[in-house]
Amino acid sequence: SQTIHQWPATLVQPVGSPLSLECTVEGTSNPNLYWYRQAAGRGLQLLFYSVGIGQISSEVPQNLSASRPQDRQFILSSKKLLLSDSGFYLCAWGGGHVADTQYFGPGTRLTVL
């Protein structure tokens, strides 16, 4: 069966510091991968998605970036965090089901102080 991991689970970072969040998927190959952000009490905002190694599509201009160095690894980064980057970051994978369903990881709670 497929599983998706995210780490860390929680993170507190000062403004201006770098960021690296990691997402890995097990049990499937060549998945579509997605990064979402959820602000407190809000819906989901799609940040990036990837349909293959090295292929990244950005949905929203911001100071974040994403990379996919391996088939089942998706990384969200920033060189300098802003207060507005605080939120709940969710990784998802999709493409393994006929309905193209997306399956979500447990999320990373990021607080920028």
Next chain:
Amino acid sequence: GEDVEQSLFLSVREGDSSVINCTYTDSSSTYLYWYKQEPGAGLQLLTYIFSNMDMKQDQRLTVLLNKKDKHLSLRIADTQTGDSAIYFCAERGFQKLVFGTGTRLLVSP
């Protein structure tokens, strides 16, 4: 473009039925989904419906799809306190899903 709308809040008593509504704009969507998010957790897929179906039932969950009005609903029978969560509907777009804003369901004893 694609847009999905939901009411923000629904409150019911334990044992009642809950109906969460959603409207979408893309008539070419092939699949529509319902996800559940408990506090501090990721989204859990509850069910999905193919666009050529009008209804899908899975235990306490019933999904109704009105393609003419682009309206999707999720009915939860015999709602329990454990059903308290945020419920998201989503439509299938090109290489991605478009999510609604989520409906917070509060179930009181």
